[in-house]
Amino acid sequence: MTAHSFPPTDGPLQPPRKGWLLWPFHTLSRRMGQGVAVTFYSLVVLIPLAALFSNAFNDGWGFFWKAATAKEALSAYKLTIICSLIAAGVNAVMGLGTGWVLARDSFKGKAILNALIDLPFALPTVVAGVTFYTLYGPKSPVHLTLTGTWTGITVAIVFVTLPFTVRSVQPVIETMTFNAEAAAATLGASPWRVFRTITLPTLLPAIVTGAGLAFARAMGEYGSVVFISNNLPFRTEVASSYIYSLAAAGDPVGAAATAVTMLLVALAVLVAVSVASRRLVKGH
Amino acid sequence: MKSPRSVRSRIGLAAALASVPLATLIPATAHADSSNVNVVGYSIVKPVFTALETAFQATPAGAGVTFTNSFGASDTQTNNVANGQSADLVNLSYTPNISQLVTAGKVPANWASQEFSLGGLNVALTGKKQQTTYPTPGILTDSTVVFVVRAGNPLKISNSWLKLLKTYKTTTGSGKTKVVTTHTIGIVTPNPTTSGSARWNLIAAYAGAISAGDTPSQANDYLKSLLTNTVAQPVSGSASLSAFLSGTGDVLLSYEDDALAAVASGAPVQIIYPSKTILIENPVALTNSGLSNPAAEAFYAYLFSSAGQTILAQNGYRPVLKSVWQNTSSTFHHFGTSAVPITTFDPSGWDTLNGQFFDPSNGIVSQLEQSIG
Numbered sequence: 001m002t003a004h005s006f007p008p009t010d011g012p013l014q015p016p017r018k019g020w021l022l023w024p025f026h027t028l029s030r031r032m033g034q035g036v037a038v039t040f041y042s043l044v045v046l047i048p049l050a051a052l053f054s055n056a057f058n059d060g061w062g063f064f065w066k067a068a069t070a071k072e073a074l075s076a077y078k079l080t081i082i083c084s085l086i087a088a089g090v091n092a093v094m095g096l097g098t099g100w101v102l103a104r105d106s107f108k109g110k111a112i113l114n115a116l117i118d119l120p121f122a123l124p125t126v127v128a129g130v131t132f133y134t135l136y137g138p139k140s141p142v143h144l145t146l147t148g149t150w151t152g153i154t155v156a157i158v159f160v161t162l163p164f165t166v167r168s169v170q171p172v173i174e175t176m177t178f179n180a181e182a183a184a185a186t187l188g189a190s191p192w193r194v195f196r197t198i199t200l201p202t203l204l205p206a207i208v209t210g211a212g213l214a215f216a217r218a219m220g221e222y223g224s225v226v227f228i229s230n231n232l233p234f235r236t237e238v239a240s241s242y243i244y245s246l247a248a249a250g251d252p253v254g255a256a257a258t259a260v261t262m263l264l265v266a267l268a269v270l271v272a273v274s275v276a277s278r279r280l281v282k283g284h
Numbered sequence: 285m286k287s288p289r290s291v292r293s294r295i296g297l298a299a300a301l302a303s304v305p306l307a308t309l310i311p312a313t314a315h316a317d318s319s320n321v322n323v324v325g326y327s328i329v330k331p332v333f334t335a336l337e338t339a340f341q342a343t344p345a346g347a348g349v350t351f352t353n354s355f356g357a358s359d360t361q362t363n364n365v366a367n368g369q370s371a372d373l374v375n376l377s378y379t380p381n382i383s384q385l386v387t388a389g390k391v392p393a394n395w396a397s398q399e400f401s402l403g404g405l406n407v408a409l410t411g412k413k414q415q416t417t418y419p420t421p422g423i424l425t426d427s428t429v430v431f432v433v434r435a436g437n438p439l440k441i442s443n444s445w446l447k448l449l450k451t452y453k454t455t456t457g458s459g460k461t462k463v464v465t466t467h468t469i470g471i472v473t474p475n476p477t478t479s480g481s482a483r484w485n486l487i488a489a490y491a492g493a494i495s496a497g498d499t500p501s502q503a504n505d506y507l508k509s510l511l512t513n514t515v516a517q518p519v520s521g522s523a524s525l526s527a528f529l530s531g532t533g534d535v536l537l538s539y540e541d542d543a544l545a546a547v548a549s550g551a552p553v554q555i556i557y558p559s560k561t562i563l564i565e566n567p568v569a570l571t572n573s574g575l576s577n578p579a580a581e582a583f584y585a586y587l588f589s590s591a592g593q594t595i596l597a598q599n600g601y602r603p604v605l606k607s608v609w610q611n612t613s614s615t616f617h618h619f620g621t622s623a624v625p626i627t628t629f630d631p632s633g634w635d636t637l638n639g640q641f642f643d644p645s646n647g648i649v650s651q652l653e654q655s656i657g
Binding site: 070071072075133134137138139147148226227230231232233234235237241244245246247248249250251252254 | 357359360362363366384475477478514515516517518519523527530531532644645650653654656657
């Protein structure tokens with residue numbers, strides 16, 4: 001890693017070693033940049049999040065706890081978390097494979113495939129949901145009925161979150177050098193050992209980032225899953241649908257409390273996955 | 285190699301992505317205008333209101349009047365209006381929604397008498413029962429809960445609520461490999477938390493069990509079995525119809541008007557009228573802002589005129605105006621006394637029943653769903 005990265009991320013403001021006479025201007029421009037960034041981030045993310053938290057606790061802790069731990073909410077969390085974790089896991093593996101092929105191999109139609117990867121982001125999720133219902137519904141043209149099952153929900157989530165892992169590992173693979181792998185192989189390491197001890201640790205941060213984004217996105221997914229799930233309370237109702245039903249039924253505080261709980265769970269899972277993956281790398 | 289720091293910062297971003305769209309919690313606003321009428325309705329009345337508004341604009345009273353429309357799930361619309369969305373005239377799926385707007389101070393408490401003071405009906409001259417088919421004031425249209433089944437009714441589903449729980453057998457293979465499977469009839473009905481139509485369906489089912497001689501406790505058991513056999517609870521009546529037309533389930537519980545529209549559009553389904561059911565009554569009211577808007581008052585009166593009620597009847601809604609009912613009744617199934625207003629079923633009315641059945645934590649339906657899940 002380089003000693004002078006820009007913009008500097010750590011420590012108090014230091015005058016640059018050269019041209020220190022220009023220091024006040026340099027600081028001013030940097031402070032302006034920070035100001036714009038913080039203002040923008042506040043308007044777009046922090047203020048709505050603060051409003052969400054404030055709504056969630058509008059009627060006090062007791063109400064928050066009651067809404068966050070309602071039986072229907074608990075069963076919706078469980079379903080959503082399990083399906084999202086499986087989908088993120090599937091996408092970590094398949095995204096790595098797809099990213100690898102796109103970055104390393106050249107074949108006919110690669111440019112088209114590369115462009116198609118982002119399509120799930122461009123497609124309105126409700127359109128994806130209706131499409132899945134037709135494709136995997138009771139009248140499935142491929143004779144595969146997944147409606148009303150956890151598998152169906154997971155398939156829909158995998159579809160909408162695939163681009164995250166592909167797009168996070170692909171650039172890393174593209175810029176990777178293979179000197180270390182070659183050296184290890186020369187010294188007699190098996191291909192699996194080379195992959196496990198050298199390639200995977202290099203790619204792991206990108207995989208974790210991609211899978212983490214996929215998981216987080218999956219937790220809030222509504223449009224693509226609400227049809228295929230059949231939306232049965234306590235059975236196949238996902239958290240976002242439960243939250244929507246609370247909001248629609250005139251319980252914005254309950255909706256916010258449930259949403260905040262999902263947010264905290266997502267955060268906890270992401271931190272845990274990140275810590276575990278770094279342990280995994282250090283273990284070798 | 286990427287530093288752990290960048291992973292951590294991505295986690296923050298990822299967590300932010302997980303939050304639900306906040307837009308659903310923020311009500312929309314529309315502009316106010318003297319000759320503009322803000323109409324807020326429940327989801328399925330959108331097409332009929334388009335027809336009504338166009339016809340009204342062609343009348344002398346409606347010349348130059350413009351409309352701002354908003355249609356969606358009845359409870360959502362109610363909350364939006366209670367929270368400040370502009371509305372001159374509201375048409376919602378059941379009276380508890382109007383009661384909520386009365387509590388919120390948006391609709392006057394005497395809203396039901398607007399039908400006679402503003403709707404062009406004269407109580408003093410003829411009496412309520414003389415001019416309207418059913419004596420519930422403030423109601424724009426009637427409808428009922430029906431069973432929608434596949435064309436030809438392959439499972440021979442009858443007109444009995446209780447017999448919806450019957451089982452049927454299918455056979456695959458032959459000889460030694462012959463397998464007989466027993467199925468229950470798969471029921472599709474919307475989610476009662478989001479759909480007003482679903483609430484009518486479940487109350488009608490409960491009333492059906494009671495009228496067949498069940499005690500309230502037996503009727504609860506019946507409702508539980510019905511919910512157990514429910515294979516999908518889409519978010520709205522329209523979403524349920526789509527799911528059913530895509531092949532989900534064997535019977536759809538639906539508004540009669542929605543079912544008539546599906547049949548008219550050529551969908552391969554047919555309607556079965558339950559022998560005992562609830563008369564659905566869809567309320568309409570002018571809000572306080574509507575009462576100070578002459579165009580809104582004129583449109584309200586038009587809704588109760590022969591012309592307005594005829595358009596509603598042509599769209600599958602049972603007209604409340606007796607003269608229009610007499611002209612159009614041949615297009616509707618006649619159920620005599622088998623469909624009763626909810627107050628006949630339970631004099632305490634919708635506002636009480638709503639909490640008793642659909643309270644999210646203590647309601648009968650919520651408790652039953654929980655015991656199934």
